[in-house]
Amino acid sequence: MPSSFRFRDVFYFVLVFSVAAFAQTPPPLPTSVPTQIPGQNAILMGDAWYPEQWPESRWEEDLKMMEAADLKVVRIAEFAWSRMEPSEGHYDFDWLERAIALAAKHHIVSVLGTPTATPPAWLTQEYPDTLRIEPDGQRVTHGNRAHASASSPRYREFCRHIAEQMAIRFGHNPNVVGWQIDNEYGYALMSYDDATRLQFQDWLKAKYKTLDNLNAHWTTAYWSQTYDNWKEIPIPVGGHNPGLMLDWKHFVTYTWTSYQQNQIDVIRKHADPRQFITGNLMGFFDGFDHYTITESLTFASWDDYVGTGHVDPAYNGLAHDLTRGFKRENFWVMETQPGAVNWSSLNNFLNRGEARAMAWQAIGHGADDVNYWQWRSALNGQEEIHGVLVGPDGTPVPFYDEAAQTAHEFAKVGGNFRDTVPVSQVALLYSYDSHWALQFQKHTEKYNDIELLKSYYAALRQISQSVDVVSAYAPLAGYKLVAAPSLNVLPEGLAGHLLEYVRGGGHLVLGPRSGMKDEYNALLPQRQPGYLVDALGARVEQYYALEKDVPLSGAWGSGEASTWAEQLNSHASDDEVLLTYGKSNGWLDNQPAAITRAYGKGRITYIGAVLDDKLMAAAAAWMTQKSGVTSVFGPVPDGVEVSRRVGPGKQVFVLINFSQVNRRVALPHAMKMALDESQTDAVDLPPYGVAIAVDNNR
Numbered sequence: 041m042p043s044s045f046r047f048r049d050v051f052y053f054v055l056v057f058s059v060a061a062f063a064q065t066p067p068p069l070p071t072s073v074p075t076q077i078p079g080q081n082a083i084l085m086g087d088a089w090y091p092e093q094w095p096e097s098r099w100e101e102d103l104k105m106m107e108a109a110d111l112k113v114v115r116i117a118e119f120a121w122s123r124m125e126p127s128e129g130h131y132d133f134d135w136l137e138r139a140i141a142l143a144a145k146h147h148i149v150s151v152l153g154t155p156t157a158t159p160p161a162w163l164t165q166e167y168p169d170t171l172r173i174e175p176d177g178q179r180v181t182h183g184n185r186a187h188a189s190a191s192s193p194r195y196r197e198f199c200r201h202i203a204e205q206m207a208i209r210f211g212h213n214p215n216v217v218g219w220q221i222d223n224e225y226g227y228a229l230m231s232y233d234d235a236t237r238l239q240f241q242d243w244l245k246a247k248y249k250t251l252d253n254l255n256a257h258w259t260t261a262y263w264s265q266t267y268d269n270w271k272e273i274p275i276p277v278g279g280h281n282p283g284l285m286l287d288w289k290h291f292v293t294y295t296w297t298s299y300q301q302n303q304i305d306v307i308r309k310h311a312d313p314r315q316f317i318t319g320n321l322m323g324f325f326d327g328f329d330h331y332t333i334t335e336s337l338t339f340a341s342w343d344d345y346v347g348t349g350h351v352d353p354a355y356n357g358l359a360h361d362l363t364r365g366f367k368r369e370n371f372w373v374m375e376t377q378p379g380a381v382n383w384s385s386l387n388n389f390l391n392r393g394e395a396r397a398m399a400w401q402a403i404g405h406g407a408d409d410v411n412y413w414q415w416r417s418a419l420n421g422q423e424e425i426h427g428v429l430v431g432p433d434g435t436p437v438p439f440y441d442e443a444a445q446t447a448h449e450f451a452k453v454g455g456n457f458r459d460t461v462p463v464s465q466v467a468l469l470y471s472y473d474s475h476w477a478l479q480f481q482k483h484t485e486k487y488n489d490i491e492l493l494k495s496y497y498a499a500l501r502q503i504s505q506s507v508d509v510v511s512a513y514a515p516l517a518g519y520k521l522v523a524a525p526s527l528n529v530l531p532e533g534l535a536g537h538l539l540e541y542v543r544g545g546g547h548l549v550l551g552p553r554s555g556m557k558d559e560y561n562a563l564l565p566q567r568q569p570g571y572l573v574d575a576l577g578a579r580v581e582q583y584y585a586l587e588k589d590v591p592l593s594g595a596w597g598s599g600e601a602s603t604w605a606e607q608l609n610s611h612a613s614d615d616e617v618l619l620t621y622g623k624s625n626g627w628l629d630n631q632p633a634a635i636t637r638a639y640g641k642g643r644i645t646y647i648g649a650v651l652d653d654k655l656m657a658a659a660a661a662w663m664t665q666k667s668g669v670t671s672v673f674g675p676v677p678d679g680v681e682v683s684r685r686v687g688p689g690k691q692v693f694v695l696i697n698f699s700q701v702n703r704r705v706a707l708p709h710a711m712k713m714a715l716d717e718s719q720t721d722a723v724d725l726p727p728y729g730v731a732i733a734v735d736n737n738r
């Protein structure tokens with residue numbers, strides 16, 4: 041985004057010195073930049089508004105109620121294609137321009153969504169080849185959404201035209217602050233038609249150049265899969281060759297990235313550079329590689345839904361940090377639920393105060409905007425009983441007051457967050473290739489790499505109170521500790537990148553199943569951890585999907601391994617065994633489970649088992665202590681989450697009590713409490729209570 045774009049360099053420079061002053065240690069590299077809109081409050085709250093669903097005479101009433109609630113942003117038009125292009129090539133944007141102007145009159149800026157998730161009926165009727173073909177060969181019918189084919193050249197032409205017309209009309213509108221491409225990227229659904237298969241084959245040809253090369257990397261001699269002609273290569277449906285399946289995921293990523301680029305190009309051509317371009321992602325949704333798809337966006341945003349049940353602060357915090365890590369910038373929560381959704385197995389309402397706690401959690405983790413989906417439900421349509429701020433009669437529902445309270449707070453104390461970002465000493469590495477490879481070959485249904493990531497995250501965040509989640513290929517030099525809980529796909533180039541970090545003084549911790557595959561999803565002959573075996577001075581001799589827990593003991597105390605256990609073997613005299621298995625299946629008895637070794641100026645540690653929570657906590661304590669990681673705030677009671685954002689000359693803490701009992705939190709020293717304007721060194725938080733502590737005295 042232009043605001044961050046222009047001042048990114050200056051921001052880095054100033055922030056490095058601020059962080060150094062607070063930490064009194066060499067500063068970690070700032071890994072984020074703000075995504076704030078010049079001239080607007082530093083943190084914003086808004087909603088999804090659909091003026092096309094209501095008579096124009098009603099609009100101002102809605103906007104007045106939004107203004108009264110301090111809602112400052114509307115995202116509009118992302119499903120309004122049939123209103124904007126009622127028939128082929130005939131555009132009508134006048135109504136939208138009036139809606140944007142009326143919103144601006146009420147101090148509300150607009151984010152325009154391109155409507156390409158919902159092509160109009162005239163389009164799909166006239167050009168049925170724009171509709172997706174399902175894996176079973178059936179063409180999708182019109183009337184839901186994401187029914188078009190992202191790989192159809194004809195569909196892309198229509199998308200380009202509507203995006204271009206919108207950009208010509210609104211690209212210089214002062215009240216349009218940015219764009220959202222499509223909506224949730226059609227859930228990465230693909231069309232299984234002949235044209236798409238040809239595109240996949242061409243894509244493979246461009247990648248592998250020769251069939252010999254492809255056959256070798258996929259080991260197609262296995263099961264007589266050898267290809268003699270590019271046209272023989274299928275789109276995988278269900279289980280297939282792991283190399284082919286991974287390449288299909290890369291092709292899906294390529295398809296949705298180029299689908300998006302097609303629209304970005306015309307928007308960039310006609311729009312002011314000050315208008316940002318984003319896409320609304322979905323946390324751990326894994327349809328495509330998010331590091332790739334976000335490359336050409338100004339910043340990432342995501343849709344934060346709980347669905348059934350209640351917010352799991354660790355999982356939700358992890359998903360925020362994952363999103364911040366896509367571009368290593370602050371981010372937006374483009375949608376979140378106003379109490380309840382309509383699509384889950386049980387659409388229970390969040391408890392009173394829970395959504396406010398969630399909104400503040402987003403800010404603590406680096407969001408600069410939070411929007412509720414949606415303002416008011418249409419009287420008919422698939423989502424007519426989804427959560428809202430305004431009921432079918434057009435007057436506020438009880439939840440409106442909670443949203444308004446939170447938005448008033450954003451408006452009141454937001455200035456403290458100006459130019460601030462989370463800064464972490466610890467990074468967790470995430471890799472879509474590894475995630476997919478593990479999904480394809482789970483070996484045990486119980487192996488869940490996201491759950492394992494969460495267990496590392498929760499334990500490390502409990503101590504450090506700030507963790508980045510970044511691509512395995514991200515710059516790592518500023519981190520004191522880097523952990524990769526399941527880096528299954530670890531090609532030579534990536535190993536070199538990680539070794540450079542370790543040689544330079546970093547501490548790399550690898551979890552189970554790491555370093556097993558190359559970039560073609562083929563086994564590495566060195567065995568795990570592949571290209572890192574020499575540096576570790578040890579390798580995995582054999583791995584075991586566990587039927588039942590296995591006892592473990594060592595430097596971190598004693599406990600259990602569950603789900604997965606690897607038998608390590610050390611060949612270096614300076615290796616230190618940290619954990620050893622107890623008696624179990626005979627193979628694992630008395631064998632090493634975790635090993636560490638000093639290497640270069642740093643250290644490499646391998647943990648070959650999924651540890652129970654107590655052992656994980658002890659392992660995290662050891663890792664952080666060994667790496668010199670400090671906590672950003674200090675001890676907080678159980679269930680209280682603390683997040684920190686750092687800016688030039690200041691640090692701001694967001695304290696949230698996610699437990700169901702009152703908690704007293706002692707501050708490291710007296711600070712200004714921004715919400716109630718007190719000065720204190722301890723704060724009492726009721727369940728879902730929030731406090732914002734500002735420290736700008738250093």
Ligand code: GLA
Nearest residue numbers: 223224343375381382413426
């Ligand atoms: C998604 C979509 C929205 C809406 C909400 C409902 O996030 O982007 O259009 O359907 O879900 O929860």
